[in-house]
Amino acid sequence: MKAGDLIGGKYRLARRLGQGAMGVVWEAVHEMTSRRVAVKLIVNATDNLRRRLLREARAAGQIAHRNVVEVYDVGETAEEDPFLVMQLLSGDTLYACMKREGRMAPARALPVARDIGRALAAAHAQGIIHRDLKPANVFLHREAGAPGELVKVLDFGLCKPMGVDEMLTIPGGLLGSPAYMSPEQIAGAPDLDPRTDIWSYGVLMFELFAGQRPFAGRGPDLINTVLTAPIPRLRDVVPGIDPGLDEIVAGCIVRDKRARIASAAEIVARLEPITERAQSAGPAPADDGDEGGLAVTMVYRPGANGPPSAGHKVAKTIPLAAYPGPLPGAPAPMREGPPPSYPQPAPPSQPEPPRSAPQGSFAGMQGQAPPPRLSEAQRSSWGPQPPQPQPPQPQAPPPSWQAMTGQNQAMMQPFPAAPQAxxxxxxxxxxxxxxxxxxxxxxxxxxxxxxGRSSKPNAPAAPSAAPPSR
Known part of the structure; x- marks a missing residue:
């Protein structure tokens, strides 16, 4: 088969989506309706594979649940190879997500686990046992225009109607995935019931929350581990996991099927409140504190008063703004009122200022001595300082000398202005x-x-009264 081929007289193959051990999945378009679908095609089908494909079509059509993939049609090609027409999904399998991202956060993993349980409960209500539940058969579908992920359980090809004693085999062994098969399914028991899916469900949840399967190994070693090895607890692998969730997983992975949780519906009912709490709490913060603000870390140190070391346990982190008491080792908070007196270094020897200092000088301000000037070395260590404009002396208010303490009094006080006469x-x-x-x-x-006196002319002589002598 290749892209462009028409199968069943109405489905045009568009592109290959994937290939498995028993067939190929294609994206195709219905010639009459233009609907895009997924076509599962079995090549070189045996009678056993034909029965499996028909069984999957009947089971999916009978369940008709939103968490189970929809099957639209079934048919045969011109070469008499059977095919199954299903809903075209967008997204990825749960196996691919866990392989890419590792362990899922509980806020995301809990709804996935709950919806898988809903699909199982719907199948069991119709008398159908899946028998091959695993991450590769769970799809996280993203519907156009809908938020979040929609869980779809796939591949009911190994399903079995309840009450039918049947052991699905192939030449040389059993069909199934040993890492997720129940002990009774590995042993080849013909009378399987829904509790075999409960075991697989518990193993899947363990891997979903822990990022690893409870039973390691391959081939015969894996089968021996499933049948005889101690069963781990989820709380031992993931410290801090919800105790109720740990009890649910532990109740599923029990070798004696009579001691397992009885039904998938019970598991869903117990998962509901845990899921609601996780979703209401929201995702865990990426960092401690208040968006990069300062925080107080409370460290549990039994019998120790010194600083924490690598062996101590961090109990919790509190944002600095919400810390209820004084910080350990922090100075006492500032209080309103006159500042406390601090010991000050003795100023360098200077001549004693006069007692009656003129107004405007520092010696006349509140009876305090003028501060010592900064040395050139101190000023040069601060780097170049911009020039400070000096306001006119009569309009300048007196500096707040009482707000300065310690060395700040000498460093922050401006230099005194030239004294007036x-x-x-x-x-x-x-x-x-x-x-x-x-x-x-x-x-x-x-x-x-x-x-004026020296500049007046001399007066003429008065004429004599006596006539001149003859």
């Missing part, structure tokens, strides 16, 4: 200047008067 000196200068001006005015007036 005292008021009494300003008055003396004004008086001297006035007297000088007055003296200059007097001198100028005196010089002006003296010059």
């Amino acid at each position: 005292p008021p009494e000196r300003r008055w003396i200068g004004f008086v001297i200047l006035t007297l000088g001006v007055l003296a200059l005015v007097g001198v100028l007036a005196f010089v002006s008067l003296s010059g």
Whole structure:
């Protein structure tokens, strides 16, 4: 067969989707309706394989459940090879997802496990035993326009009607997957009942939550392990797993089928509240704390008061904003009111400032001595500092000296402005200047008067009354 071939007179092959040991799965298009479907084609079919294909078609059509793949049609090719027409699924098998991603988070794995149980319960209600439940026969389907994943249980080719004693074999052995087969199925018991699917269901759930199967090995070693080895508990492989989930898995993987959980419906009923709790809690946070904020990690250290080591157990992590008490080793919180007095280093020797310091100098501020200036080495260690603009001295408010403590008092206080002349000196200068001006005015007036006198002409002599002598 190749792409473009028409089979059954109405299905045009489009592309190959996969191939197994007994057949090939193709994507095809219905010629009349243009519906895209999946065609499972058995090549070189034996009578046994023909019966299996017809059995799968009848079983899927009889169950008709949303968690079971739908079967639309069955037929034969021109070469008399049987084929099965099924719903075309989009997504991947559970086996491929676990192989790619490893162990699933409980918030995602629990709905998958629950829906597999629903499919089994629907099949058992119709009297059908799957007999080959495994991750490769579970598909995580993504429907167009629908959120999330829809579980689809596939391949009912090995299914058996209840009450029919039948042992499905091939030349040289049994049909099935030994890693998931129940002990009674491995032993070849002809009277299998739904509890054989319960065992397979428990093994699948163990692998889903733990990322590994409960029984390791291959071939005869694997079969011997399933039949005789101690059965591990899920809680021993995954510490912190929900105790109810651990009890469910342990109740499925029991060699005595009379001691197993009786039905898939009971498992679904017990999984429902666990699934709801996991979904309401949401996925676990990727990191501790509040989105990268500081956090407090509480460490359990029996009989120890020192710092934690590699052998100590981390109990929990609390966001820093939600921590109820003071942090260990942290300083006491700041309180309102006057700051406490701190011991300060002795300032370098300087001449004692006058007691009556002029206004505007640091010596006159609240009776405190001026702070020591920073040395060149200290200022150079801080790197280049931008120039600080100095506001006019009369408008500058006094600095908040009380808010500074310790070395900050010396480092953060601005340098004092140049002292202004005292008021009494300003008055003396004004008086001297006035007297000088007055003296200059007097001198100028005196010089002006003296010059006026010397510049007048001499008066003519008066005529004599006596006549001149003859």
